[in-house]
Amino acid sequence: MVKIARWHAPATTETRTGPRVAHVHTGIVHKGRALSFEPDVTTLTLLEEGLAATLRRAAARIAAAAGDEPPVEQVRFLAPLEPRSMRDFVTFEEHVEGVTASIDGEAGVVDEWYEAPTFYFTNPHTVRADGETIPVPSGCHRMDFELEVAAVIGAPAHGDAPLGGTNLDPARAHEFIFGYTILNDWSARDVQSREMKVRLGPCKGKDFANTLGPWIVTADEFADRHDEEGFLHLALTAEVNGTALGTDDLGHMGWPFAELVAYASQDSRVLPGDVLGSGTSGRGCLAELWGRHNDLVPPPLAEGDRVRLTVEGIGSIENTVGARRREGVPSRPARRRGRSRAPETTSEG
Amino acid sequence: MVKIARWHAPATTETRTGPRVAHVHTGIVHKGRALSFEPDVTTLTLLEEGLAATLRRAAARIAAAAGDEPPVEQVRFLAPLEPRSMRDFVTFEEHVEGVTASIDGEAGVVDEWYEAPTFYFTNPHTVRADGETIPVPSGCHRMDFELEVAAVIGAPAHGDAPLGGTNLDPARAHEFIFGYTILNDWSARDVQSREMKVRLGPCKGKDFANTLGPWIVTADEFADRHDEEGFLHLALTAEVNGTALGTDDLGHMGWPFAELVAYASQDSRVLPGDVLGSGTSGRGCLAELWGRHNDLVPPPLAEGDRVRLTVEGIGSIENTVGARRREGVPSRPARRRGRSRAPETTSEG
Structure with a gap:
């Protein structure tokens, strides 16, 4: 290791x-x-x-x-790498239950969540390191964090699969996992809530910062930590200003990492430098608790708050929340525009 | 130019x-x-x-x-570049009206769509060229295309903004647009429909292919083609097997490109090599027509279909649809797992 x-x-x-x-x-x-x-x-x-x-x-x-x-x-x-791409999954059922209530005001997990490990691509250009200050984005009044573990993709062997992995089965996908690091997927919940109503993304609710660190622990360290179903059991703890929100087990993912990599690769490619997030663990963010409490308790993150995420076998990352940017976003609403023309369906004659 | x-x-x-x-x-x-x-x-x-x-x-x-x-x-x-990242917006109201009906079975555009130009990040690793065959992904029975124009980001000047653009206003954002190319955002509508119910992504519904090409036309070519509101008026036409679906005007975007780049840059970064898609034009895909017809007319794309997209001032790209991959996706449903533990709230004494 x-x-x-x-x-x-x-x-x-x-x-x-x-x-x-x-x-x-x-x-x-x-x-x-x-x-x-x-x-x-x-x-x-x-x-x-x-x-x-x-x-x-x-x-x-x-x-x-x-x-x-x-x-x-x-x-x-x-941050231990500049990712070539970042996919973030949502694999902890407990998180989905709580956040659905918080974001949508409705309880319950949709049937489609269980069918396959859904993910979204997020911004590879705003990766932050352990110890950095993370400002609140402009317009955000419900800043949150997310405790995740990320798998980092490498080539199975030198010169192997230079174009990356495509249509991998889980056993082969497992060989593409080079190591693991801690991911804090910072979230502007009010912004995200708007975006999810348009049913794309999220984009601005997530694209301002992802902390990765403090290092990548190579996968050999965890080779004997998987259970017979392929789940990796590591303790996960989130603390805000020194107070723990609780502890989850990475083995509570609905799918093991190898199945996430395999799924991502179907009719597509995973390449060395790609990062795949596990999704947020149970008690690994505030929004899950907001949904459970039907109230903003604990309160959204504010300037000066310290968020520390600890993963057994990897280490800890800690960031301090910075000030909210004061300038407004120079965005205007959509303008009403014209419409397309259908093709001519009759000849001119 | x-x-x-x-x-x-x-x-x-x-x-x-x-x-x-x-x-x-x-x-x-x-x-x-x-x-x-x-x-x-x-x-x-x-x-x-x-x-x-x-x-x-x-x-x-x-x-x-x-x-x-x-x-x-x-x-x-x-393809004229290997993108560093790809953002795809949804800016044509007519497209949203039709596709909402097709994907969700409900008509109408949500209020949140009008508030700001929503986008999602998509896969930068599966860019395809003009002339390539695009296979139907495994499990997809409603293959579709999307006619878009993409802005390609460059540095305003050599050595300028080496870390990219952050918190740009639209005038400055305009200087980051190096040129434009045609984008076909291939779409597996049945897969996408499932993912949008989970309210993340889309991911597998979109990550198998994006055609970019045939080249990047530099932005100076279009400098005098913007109207007083900043909209770029170019004719857009999609044809399937030589039959046009109709023609739209790129000026029907709800926001001009400079506002998309400005919005993407807020509390984030746009870098040289980033690609920003306009979103699908009116009559620029099949799903909009499926929604309008309440029926799969014209039919989903099938092996051998030729899709040709033409943008005034840029050129045309054409791809042929390939066979559907036969192997099933090795995905299993989520397993039911355990739950997190709350912190100890009472002392041991």
Whole structure:
């Protein structure tokens, strides 16, 4: 098992033109130190090489450690990858029950939820790191978080499936899972509620931030943690300002990760660098509790709130909520426009 | 104005181990010939340089043309870019009216549609080119197409906004539009209908194919085609097997493109390589007509059907529908699982 991370080195050098631009390091966290790979190695390099090659690369790096690598306390971790795409599933029945009541004002889970693991694509451009401040988006008055685990896709082996995985069965899909990281899918519930009435997305309710981190724990760590049905049992805990909302088990997903990857790949492609979120665990967000309480209790997140998500075997990520952006969104309502013309159905003669 | 395209050169060389692997060229289409840029130039290179630099580069390439560049009939065009992300909006009221009736069995456009230009992120990994065969995804019995125009994002100028655009107003957002291409957002309506009941996505109803092409026409071509409200008036026509469904005007979008880009950028980022679809025009798909007719007339697309989309000032793309994949999707329904634990609320004492 290795922890794949990205970080900025401590900014120790000042030049005459100001502080040196920090170089982004990709490497591993080992015995409390951050061990860099070669400067041209990115997380995508590792994902395209595959897990076995990465484990060999990590072992060689540990053997060559000089002992002067920076302690983790001295580096600033970035999100462990820049995803090529992000899919987010909704696999915890308990979450759907609570959020349906909160967003739609109606209880119950629709039959269609049970049929197949539904997901949506979300924004790969706004990934944030452990420790960053997450501002409330403009117009949002019901800011929330979501505790999830994300599977990170890699090649099964170097040069294997260079075009990614297509039409995978769950056993083969399992080989495409390189590792796991923690995902906080920040959510503007009032914005999301509007969008779900249009039945597309959500888009602006979700596209302002996703925290990934603090690192990717490679999949070999969890190889013996799956039950006979393929579910991975890890304890999940969300805390707001130090108070736990409760604890769930990642094994409570309605489908195991391998089935999510297999489903995503049908008539489509999953590629190294893709990230697939589990969906929010039970007691892994506020909206589920709002639905259950039929009231905004606990209150929506506000400036200064600290949200800490902990996943057994991976670690913790914590972010502080920032101020709401004051400027309004420069959006106007739709203008009434004209209509199309049907083709001529009679000849001119 | 230039047409930015990607193509495979004619495969003229055979080696002892088989046909040479075709190199992907990026360049421009000029007077019926395909003029390549330097081998290391990709569409993303141009988008990051910005429109003005690209126009200068194109002028230099035309000046240096040797006259022996391949005629367009001899090259196989690829999609003009590999998008960094794809957002698809829904901005034509007429389309929403028809499709709502078709998908949901209810007529009418919800009030929330008018409030802001809703979109969803879709799959950037399954972009197809003009001329390709598009198989029907497994399990789909209501295959459809969607006629759209897509705006392609570039940097306003070289080195400008390297992190992309954030919190843009429409005037500034307009500067991020590098050009336009035709988008066919292929749709599995029966799969999409299930997903919209879960109120996420759509995902598998849309993730199997998006055709982009045949090239990107740079935005300067359309600079004087916007009306005083910012709408771009271009004629849009969809044909199935040579029969037109009708003609719409791109100016019938409820919001102009600059407002879509501005909205996407709020509390988020738009980057060079991002693609934003207009949404489907009126009479630009079958489902709108199914809703209007309350019947599957014209019938869903089937193997061998040819779908041709034409946009004034850009060109046409045509694809043939392929066979439905026979293997079933290896998906199982959700398993009933356990529930989370609430935190201890009383002390042990």
